[in-house]
Amino acid sequence: xxxxxxxxxxxxxxxxxxxxxxxxxxxxxxxxxxxxxxxxxxxxxxxxxxxxxxxxxxxxxxxxxxxxxxxxxxxxxxxxxxxxxxxxxxxxxxxxxxxxxxxxxxxxxxxxxxxxxxxxxxxxxxxx
Numbered sequence: 001x002x003x004x005x006x007x008x009x010x011x012x013x014x015x016x017x018x019x020x021x022x023x024x025x026x027x028x029x030x031x032x033x034x035x036x037x038x039x040x041x042x043x044x045x046x047x048x049x050x051x052x053x054x055x056x057x058x059x060x061x062x063x064x065x066x067x068x069x070x071x072x073x074x075x076x077x078x079x080x081x082x083x084x085x086x087x088x089x090x091x092x093x094x095x096x097x098x099x100x101x102x103x104x105x106x107x108x109x110x111x112x113x114x115x116x117x118x119x120x121x122x123x124x125x126x127x128x
Contacts, residue, residue: 002037005040010033018032047104053104057072061075073097
């Protein structure tokens, strides 16, 4: 993802203008490319974490993922389901973790709205 972002930014006109003005390539890298790719990398990371959590818990719930001696969200849910009728509080921790999954999604959406200049322009046009 980072490589593709750098290649896309290298084709921008302001990078070419900075290069033609004689600015050192490291200065272009640190002052033009890194700040512009940082938002995309952070947003992608924040939206990938919940997918990984959900995939791991789903596979462990099915018995394909992490095996029994290791603690896993999916295996804990699988163990708590038979006793859910009599001990419903045993699913409280797993329920809280899944809310953390949704919190990461909301945080990733907020990071995308804050750090992406194109979506910032769209949001400003909507509220004017």
